[in-house]
Amino acid sequence: MVAVISSSGLVMLIVAFVVMRKSKKKVKEPPQVVSVTSLIAAFVKDAPQANRQYLDKLLEVEGIVKAIEPDNGIVWLSGERSVMISVKCNVKGGIGSLEAGDTVRMQGTCKGYMIHITLSNAKIVL
Template identity: 30%
Template sequence: MKPGILWTILAALVMVSAIAFWLYNKPHRTAEQRPFVSLSATELFKAFESDEISANENYLDKIIEVHGEVDEVTIDMDKNTVVIFKSDDPIFGIRCTLEANNTHIKPGDTIHLKGICKGFLSDVVLTDCIYLKH
């Protein structure tokens, strides 16, 4: 076999293993990128409440910026901050998971967040949310 072919095979092998290694260790998605859409909490809730299937088609896995009045702030079992935005519904709204260091957010505040849309339970759920200073 010519040495040139050997080198080509070796280089291909190195490339394939590098790609495999990168894929295996690739980082989790964040909401750092530009949001796909910016909506009020009421608008986003209404989209899911009125037609969940088409809202899933439009928003699932997308980064969404949402703004509105904070109804409730709690802490989940992994100590992340959880913010619920008010909507037209008396109980449910937009449920957003943020990192633990967001304790400055208080009920009654009007704020902007962006996060990854995971779907609709009784609330619309956004995770990996980032607090936006506006």
């Protein structure tokens, strides 16, 4: 059996497809709020589990500015305890007037943990 679609039927089918595609836009999820100390602890304790929880997710991370690389757009965050692991925030836009020692909240996408935990496309929230 062969189905024949008229040109007006084909146009209606295409319009319906386009409308359906536009209506399925992703709803932006709010960021997961976590402290630098908790984020580091999660990766140190169980990296595979932390990856399942945080990898490629939008995070809002609060911590202490450890160092700033303004020419590279990088802000390094540390937690309350002195540990070797830091959170590297690749900042889009400006770094503003941040200084080492400031407490800051950064929002960005978690890209995982190798030598440090990386947030990409980060921006200063607070």
